[in-house]
Amino acid sequence: MITKDNYQPTAATTWTGRTDGTEPDLLRWHQVIKTVDLLQASLPALTAHEKGIVFVGFACDEGVRRNKGRTGAAAGPFALRKAIAGFPAHLQPDTVLLDAGDILCANGDLESAQQTLANTVQTILKAGYLPVLLGGGHEITYGHASGIRAYAKGRKERVGFINFDAHFDIRIPGEEGPSSGTGFWQLAQDCKQAGEPFNYLALGIQKNGNTRQLFNIAGEAGATYVSADAFHLQDKDTLLAAIQHFLRQTDRIYLTTCLDVFAAPFAPGVSATAFNGIWPGGLFLQCYRTILQSGKVAGVDVAELNPALDIDNRTAKLGAAIIFETVMAYCGEESID
Structure with missing residues (x-):
């Protein structure tokens, strides 16, 4: 349940940026997005011809702290909003972009924050919108994916989880409980x-x-993985075959990107940098777009942006570019290639 303790609406003044004019072909995202205070109002109903996206921040890094990482990702949603605000609005005419504020982790109660996030995601999906979540640590996974599972259960749909990440995030919780590294272990237990x-x-x-x-746990749980080497060696066939095979087994997809999957020069602003991470170039884009174009994606998030560790906003801009890809695939102007 959303309360004033675990939720913060986004101030309309957050969405600012360059303004070239007010004609439709000059608009940018900050000029078309609308804010919604979920404490005061429900999401507006979509018409039969409208497509809608709801941005929600998960301003939390309690899971990173529990995982003994470098905290600061709680400030990620604000940085991502600033990075996406100036994007040109290459949107279909009947597109609705909403910002529904941030779910907070009050008093270090990660479990409650994840449940609130799950409920919020389920509400967004029931209203006909696509949830696009702004992290926050990768503890965002359990709340986000649980909301999708709850929604899909009533529709008897098979849910799949796709994670671009250097890590499995399938750790068994320790003494402090779930963390940013346990999300997929928790989901595996729920599915079992x-x-x-x-x-x-x-x-x-x-x-x-x-x-x-971790490799053993992933194997025992039936997980499939493709290593970073496939990206380094441009092994497109292996990557796309794995993705296509996976898509055929599922009806709904939870798609998450942990920014630490990318090489440190592109993503310095994360808890755990990777000098040999993947490049956010053509092969990654081909894989990402293949998933988006399947029409099965039910929710997308970007995780682990730590603005305090970022350099020249590189990581924020990379996360923003992934969000742009998502929005364009879902409701982008068809004449723009």
Whole structure:
């Protein structure tokens, strides 16, 4: 349940940027997006011809702290908003962009924050919108994906989880409980308890970033992964075959990108940088777009942006570019290639 303690609406003044004019072909995102205070109002109903996206921030890095990482990702949603505000509005005429504010982690209660996020995601999907979430640490995964699972359950749809990440994030929780590294372990347990398959595809996995135990847990849970080497060596066939095979097994996709999957020069602003991370170039874009174009994506998020560690806003701009890809695939102007 959203309360004044675990939720903060976005001030309309947050959305600012360059203004070239008010004609339709001059508009930018900050000129068309509308803010919604979920404490005061419900999401506006979409007409039969409208497509809608709801941005929600998860201003939380409690999971990063529990995972012994470098905190600061709670400021990620604000930085991502600033980075996407100036994008040109290459949108279909019947597009609705909403910003529904931030879910907060009050008093370090990560579990409650994740449940609130799950409920919010389910509400967004029921209203007909696509949730695009702004992290926040990768503890965003459990709340976001749980909301999608709850929505899909009523429709008897199979849910799959795709994670661009250097790490499996399938750790068994320690003494402090769930963290930024346990999200997919939690989802695996939920699927097992519900008698459902655990459909998990991890792309960009680094051998030097995961213990043998984590590889074993992933294997025992039935997860599929493609290592970062496939990106380094331009092994397009392996990557696209894995993605296409996975898509055929699912009806709804949770798509998450941990920014630490990328090489440190492109993504310095993360808790765990990777000098040998993947490049955010053509092969990554081809993989990402293949998933988006499947028509099965039910929710997207970008995680682990830590503005305090960023250099020249590189990581924020990279996260923003991924969000731009998402919006263009869902409701972009068809005449713009």
